[in-house]
Amino acid sequence: MRDMIIRTLSLLAFLATWWLLALVNASVQWVPAVMIPTPPQVLEAGWDIRELVPGDIAISLMRVFEGFLIAAVLGVLLGCLSGSSRFAENIIDPVLEVLRPIPPLAFLPIFIIWFGLGEASKVLMIAFSAFFIIYVNTYQGVRYADPLLMRAALSLGASKRQAFFGIGLPSAMPEIFTGLRLGIGMAFFVLVAAELIAADSGMGFRIQEARWQFRVDRMFFGAALIGMIGFILFAVLKFAESKLLAWKPRREAH
CATH class of the missing domain: 1.20.5 (Single alpha-helices involved in coiled-coils or other helix-helix interfaces)
Incomplete structure (x- = not known):
């Protein structure tokens, strides 16, 4: 409380x-x-475009969810493979380490040329951007699972597969959830950038439209709307983490 x-x-x-x-x-x-603008002026600007807001939120969330889902599945899968197998790490990690330092927005023009101005370029750009954060956190969590517990399980007759699913993956879940939270933040960042450049709908496009009209109050409203939606999604992920990881003791902050 x-x-x-x-x-x-x-x-x-x-x-x-x-x-x-x-x-x-x-x-x-x-x-x-x-x-x-003052907060009341920002709210008034949002009220003026209230009929457009639900549609913008829906299309932007759809793009975020589709891209984030692709990134989450691939990031967790490849992170688990690299973290649990030295052979898989030697195959996967060099390629990703070359691509990871490149700013995601540097690929946006390429994605537009490859996939056009439709939904595919935006969704895949979001997936590409969020993937690396999720992958790295998953890899770290799996790679640095408690070695004593892993060795104990193997010495008691567990197979590597049983040890991974019984010890390695559960112990990596906090890091995986951290990656998911950071990944969805990156997804929103890239979404707005993509909608600013190559869209005719969505929350990012609405901010760009407000810039063309020099409506700073509407730009503030769009930014605040994105922040609120992101805050809600973070809270949902945090709640899911607290339920799925109820077994893990929490350290009290002082």
């Missing part, structure tokens, strides 16, 4: 600081007042 109160007060303090900064700027005119 105390944590919830502190978190709520933190958000309220952020909103109050934003509102105060906008009001002070309106009086002092550091920059034109339209550049820093």
Whole structure:
């Protein structure tokens, strides 16, 4: 309960600081007042386009979920293979280590040329971007599973497959969930970039449209909307993690 109160007060303090900064700027005119709208002005801008918001959210979430699902399946699968098998690691890891340092947005023009301006280029771009974070976290979790427990299981007659599914994979789940949370954050980042460049719908496109119209209040609304949806998705993943990993003791923060 105390944590919830502190978190709520933190958000309220952020909103109050934003509102105060906008009001002070309106009086002092550091920059034109339209550049820093107040929270009520942002809400009013969102209300003006309320009939467009559900459709934008739906199409953007569909793109995120499709891309994230591809990234999650491939990232967890290949991460488990590389983490549990030195042979698989020697095959998979060199290729991924070459591709991983390249900024995902550098591939966006290539994806557009290959797959056009339709949904495929956006979904695959999201999948490509989120994949590496999920893969690396899965690999780390599986590779550094408790070696004493693994050796104990093998010495007691368990096969490598049984030891992996009974010890290696469960012990790697916290790292896997960390990768999933970071991956969905990257998915939203790339989604907005893709929709800014090559879309005629979605939350990113709506921000770009607001830029063309010089509607900073609508740009703020679009950014806040993305932030709220991302916050909800993070909370869902965190809740799923707490249920699936209820067996794992948590260290209390001080």
